[in-house]
Amino acid sequence: MKKNITINLCGRLFQIDEDAYELLQHYIESLRHSFGKSEGGDEIVDDIEARIAELFTELREQGNEAITIDHVKAIISRIGEPEQLTENEESDKSDKAHKFDSFNSAAQGVYDNVRKRTCGKKLFRNPNDKMVAGVLSGLAKYTDTDPVIWRLLTVLFSAFYGVGIIIYIVLAIILPEARTPEQLLQMEGKAVTPQHLADIVVDKDQSTTQKPNLFRSLFAIILKILFGFFVGIASIVAIILFCGFLFALVVLVSALTFPVNSYMPFSLQAMGLAELYETNPMILIIFVFSLFMMLLIPIYAIVHMLLSLSKKVQPMGIAQRIAWILLWIVALCSIIPCSISMAKFRHEQRTKEYFHTHIYQDVLMDDNDMDFMRHGEWNLIKAEDCAHYTAHGEYFDGNKSVRYLDTYNDECRAIYQVERKQAVEPGIYRLDCIARAEGPGSFVYAIGDSKMLTSIPAYGNRGGELAAQIKKELSHMLASDSLNDVGIDESTKEVDIKGMKFVLTDLHQDNKKKLKRICKGYGWSIVSIDNIVVTGDSITYGVSTDEGFTGHPYRAKWFSATDFKLTRTGDLPHIKNDKTRHPRIKRNKRR
Template sequence: MNKTVNINIGGLFFHIDEDAYQKLSRYFDAIKRSLSNSSGKDEIMKDIEMRVAELLTEKQKSDKHVINNKDVDEVIVVMGQPEDYRIDDDGTESKSEPFFAATGRKKLYRDKDRGLIGGVCTGLGHYFGVDAVWIKIIFLLLAFTSFGVIAYLILWIATPKAVTTSEKLEMTGEPVTISNIEKKVREEFESVSNKFKNANYDEMGNQVKNGAERVAGGLGDVIMKIFGAFAKVLGAIILVFSAMSLAGLFIGLFTFGTTSFIDAPWQRYVEAVNYTDIPLWAFGLLAFLAIGIPLFFFLLLGLKLLVSNMKSLGAAVKYSLLAIWIFAVGSLVVIGIKQSTESAFEGKVVTKETINIQPTDTLKIKFVSNDFFSKNVYEHEEFIFTQDSAKNEVIYSNQISFEIKSTDKTEPYLQIEKLADGKSFKEANERAEKIKYGFKIVGNQLLLDNYLLTEMASKFRDQRVELYLYLPKGTVFVADETVQHFDESDNDFFNLHHSSDEYIYKVDENKVKCLNCPADENEYNDVEGGVQTEEINIIDETDSTETVTVKINGKVVTETKSGKKDKKGKLTVGSDGVIIKTE
């Protein structure tokens, strides 16, 4: 069995038997002798060793594979014999090709020597067999998209640079043989030498300058064309948007402004919320000028982007439109301020009406509607325009609130507060005085209107009525189901149970209590979240013990009691959560 030797060829380690090692050493020595008079001998030998290392790597079937004579012979066949590739100084070969010529196979590398930036485009040109100029043009066009830049960077990072002579031969598809390696190295040396010998530095400077100018000019033309196309598209978008906006603005504001001249259904509602005395057509015109003039200039901008030789407006027209726009915007600001000040103050008119009922009577509270205006007591309108029975135009509204409070007086009374907004307290109070609201006391019934009326001249200024029913301690009352739609009482004092209108309430010292509400509806809350109890019967037998379980708010409470025979009782939980036994 032959001995094995570990050798380093081209930076790679190989296990090789002794006979194969001696043959490979003689092969390298023969190559060195054939290159003894060649310029760049060291560079050629380095490239040959790297190529041999690549071929030997392909022969390895595993990490423990040992290179033998057969592997070395196959490498020599591919690389050729040294005497077959001797190149004289005049550049002629002694023999044209080895008997077994290796065919070239292209590999993708970056050609840094001929590339401008990273050599990606030039390397792709070698690989696909096309002029690198076309590849550069494609990447230049794609550079205006994120894809082009990302693709170039990925290729730059992933593609290795052709550094050695073997890699440069593989990049162009030439066979990596001794003759080609030597020829390539000699050509590079001669090229560099000739450049230094024949260099005309002034001419080179001019060529570089002219080339840079051509590249910059061509790049500038491409960029200008791309930006020109983008400007055309942008101009078309701006033109369409501006034209449609102007048309819509004109139609909308024209329709809005002409309500002053025609009897439109919505005219009264628009005028009702117009707190100023400015006609609607004037407001519409100012709004059209304030919004339309900027849209008009956008329209001109779109036309200029589409039509390059379009004439511009004169300075007089521009400054005139600017002055009109400033006037319109300023007027709208003034109108807005005036509109807000028209409702800056709140007026209030208060009246009190005593409710004459016996202390032992149960007061019944109910809201009623007027069949002339609405047959549904639950209907709620913020404000509408209608006519009363005398054919007078009025504003109808259901802005009514109701609240129950306690009083130290001996008799209950109803406090009616009429409220409205205005630009001053005086005007607001005058508008509040014109609110019409009615109620009736029929026996022990308090019948409250569910609406208010005011005249058209008052316009809509958030007119509303707030009702406060003051009840002395001990007063018993019943709230009709209609009350819940208007009730805004403090829940800590009076919590109206919505589950029934037959519950009886009594005014206590600090709160109103429900006298006949179910056990699962305490006086604070009649919905989920309050104290919930389960009532059960307890049967106590003589000398016996009973365990009672009660659920309170989802928690189980267990009580064990002893008692006498035939004694029955009930276990309940009070409002404070205390378990109470009743006989």
């Protein structure tokens, strides 16, 4: 049983059903809204109302006592929707006016087509035809296209670094789902009328009984697998974010609780930020606030999504979701410059502390350089434009822990001279060491009665004379069963090359890798200075790149030297003469 209403339309009375009246009233209001801003719009609506009254009169003359919703639908389809009437009016005006060129006409046609497809619609996620979240089906409803097209495009874009999946997840977060019948009608661009509401309910019941085809089922399985994979990753990220939030909270509470100058864990002093807090606290405040926002917003969004899926809270609206995303982006843009400023401050602070606490002979150097110089009793004569003063990692036998004299300057401008003084008896001596250089201009020197120089061979850090000599001395080692067969002392693991004994650590009979590392050489060569005459009580020796001392320009980026050994090779000539004359004097006295 339906309720009838008596209406007055253009001075005529008609009996009409209640749902038909609501549809008619919505149609006339849509007409007034469409034509209200145009010139003569009210007259057009009045003419349409008069035409509807004439059609109602014809229905009554045919024996229809009451106008039903089917009669109103038929009349609306006969007259046309407001959008169609507006487009017809605009097309009439455009025919009277000037014509666009071909490009503008094509663009206008595309715009009109898109506007026609989306006019009066709202974008929702479609729950009635979804495979994962209903995003693509909602886009298909909004643009009046086939959902398969959108699904194929998603798969295609997903092949490009997962762009399609990322866009899908973002839209699934932003777009609300059409849950109520009113939202379903808005998604399709239909008027909210009792008849349309009834049709939505019937269509929903029919859609639940439809059986999906093979392609739809296969596509749904693929998308669900991909979506499940990213949901798993998102869950792991959420757990990590939550743990990071708890850790950041503990650090913040500790930093605020402990005094600024305290060395307790997580205090500002322990983290090296006490001075920054005193000089520029706003950087720390902005950093902490932005960090908490970056962690809390994703956690809140995930929890809210889970609660909405369980029907405990309403889903977020589009405006709320966009606001949270913009706020998270603002927090990210704030935390990046703060992090850069804090890292720069910590680097400057560490550099300042580092160099002010390690000074050796008025030269700033690190702890390793200072210890090597101090323990080796090396005196730093000159040090200009030197990146460092010692190094390790490329010792001739592959032992990366052995440290040696070394300096570096990419522009070949390092002036580096280091020496030490050794007490000796008068005599003739030889100085041996192993050294290497990237280019010419570095020298090993010895000062006895006079200054003697020998240049360091420039083999770079590959090969070198020492490696060639070791290969020659140990050429039969790979085929030998005993180290003694090739001149190596098995108890000390020493090899004698030109009078210098080199200890080959960790060398066993079956250890062939050690020999291979030794044969790389790393550019080392044996550098010797022979016939050093000493009539005093000491010899000074060292290395130098100073052109004023060596007389040669320095054109190397780096050089290295180590294993200095001083050997007495003979007596002074006048001492030998005294020993030969002394017996003759005694014989003369006996005579």
